Amino acid sequence: MLSDANALQEVQGQAKKKVARLRPVDATSKTEYYFQVCNFEELIQIGQSFVTDFNNGVRSFAISSTDYKSSQQRLTLALACYFDSLYDMRILVISDSLGNGPYSALAKNLKPENRVLSNGKRTVKVNRFTSNIELLSLNDLIANHAETDGFKEMTHDFLAKYDAIFWDNPTFNIHKKDFKFYEVIHHFFESLTVIVSQSTSESKDERELVSYFSSFGIDVKGVEFDSAQFKPKRKRVKDLGVIVK
């Protein structure tokens, strides 16, 4: 995924060793899919911030915004890849829209797998992206099991199998429409990062968002600016996967 290997060397010497692990699951495949990150330095900075939190014991990172889904997806995907490049760990990305945005380009290469939950009766379908990164649909997780007794414990046990979990939350506007539906997962958030779009986001909306999640005792880690508006519009050549060279 990282476009500038030299820059990567400067940041983390050991990361290079683990970059090789970010290959398609199918070892026989000769194709390497990748996205190039424009603002590489920003990713390093953000990634280090999350790594610091991770080292401090935080392992469940939620990403949310008022209405910037694409940025949420890019951030979760990039962070997952960044963590994967640094550590040999199991990473789960939970998103409410795996069929949209950057995930949609990866859809045909994902390998769905059923995982049995702790009670042994229920299963959940995860999509393996790399050997360490798995993608899970939030709606699947909630819709199928929210009504189940012991959902909280069951989900907790399931998530405990992963070293790091990145939550691509539904946008807050969607959240507000059906917050009871999504409320059940708030207990699993240990950190929340809010994405703000410069010159678009309004203060009162952001305050409402932060206030809402804070009311559940979630530690709001910080704010990130949506960089989409600063990027020059270029034709995307290929977005079939995320590869760190």
Add this chain to the structure above:
Amino acid sequence: MKKLNTLLHDVTVFNFMLLGKLCKRYSKISTVAFFAFCAFTLFSYFSQVTIHTKKVNFKVVAADENTNTKNVLESLNSIANTLINQSELTSIVYSYEFTNSLASHLVALSQFKEMDFNSPTDRASRSHLDYFGHCRSVECKTNVLRGILPGLYKIETDMGTGKFVLTVMSRSDDVTLEIISHFQKVLVESRLAAKVKDVEGQIQQAQDLILKSRSDIESKGGFVRVASNESIESEIIQQNDKIRGILNLLNSQVDQNQFQKIRLAQSGAEANKHIDSSNMMRAENFSKISKQVELLRQNIASINSTPAEKRSPMDNKILEQLTKELKSSDAELRKMGSLSRTIAVDDTFINTQITNQTTFEFDYRVTSQKVKKLQTEYESSKKYLNSLYAKRAQLNTEFLTLKPDLEYLKQMEEKLVSLKMMKSAVKSDVFFDNFSSDVTLFKRNPLWQIIAFSLILTLFFLFSLLIIVYLRDDRIYEEMELTSCFNDLEVIGKTPDFD
């Protein structure tokens, strides 16, 4: 409130950095403001009226520099000979009388209908008919123009030269030049009339004071005393002249009397002298022979007057006989000598003195009487003169109380004369320079002023609008707004983006 605080700065009051950012942030507003600035500048400059202006300097001199009656004025305290200042001059040139007079001059011009009296400072333009169309009389036009004119000229003071500067501004050369020309005439006439009026007022005042003073003096009997004094003075002079004449005559008579007294005494002494009889005989004989000699010489001369060739022999014989007799008589006289001649003279003199002595005595007595009479007359005149002096002294004492009134009256009469002289010699105290600038054309506001004004105005409205929009805008643009919104949240960075 937080946003409002971000707009303020400790040093510069306004946070101009932020205002600059707001200009970039709300670029549409900035662009509109820029075009508004350009449009306003161009419109303001090109919509201005071209002003035709001309300046002329003039001075107002003091009265004593302007008239030939300086010495007269110096004696007067109340004549206003001071310079008028700008405020006084301004009140004059904007007065009803002045503007009315100037307007009537301009209305009387043949080209009046073509003249543009629109104010050069107004953008609006009115035609001649708009101004004067409703007027049927000259007075109406004058009244209308009187209201317009004060806006077309102004008076300033040139600090360098101390002169006044008349500046006339209009929308055409003709109007400017005509106003300048007639302004000069009207101002000169106005000042002249004012000065004449001032002097006339003072004349009237002086006349009133003189009348009052005369009345006061008369009530105290001052003029009667003055007449008496003058009469006494006249009498004293006459009496002095008379005494002087008496003295002269007396002196001459005394001299004459002395002479006559001495002559009478001397004549009496001479008349008493005696001569010897023998000497008397010789003196008589001497006299007789002298008379003969004289007679002979006359006869000889008579004969000699006839030419010798025309004389008869008888004449020659008589001449010869007479010549002989003359020689013998001369010889005889020479023998008698000088004594005989002296005795003859003395005798004659004594006889004469005896004859004249009575006359001398009479003359002496007459002159003595004259001297006595003159002495008596001198004494009486002297006595009368002393009485006149006493009267005059008494009057002078009485005059001491009237002296201030009389002196005041005298001064006032002198002043009245001076004022009347000044009235005939008074001239206007306003002098315009012969050299003045040409008519110059300019816009009321130069381009740089309009640009500066437009810029300030535009920036004011731009900043005001930006601040309003900024305060009402709840969107988050940069970290500053984010930190002001979430004080305790960290800004991590920007989301990664993919090519």
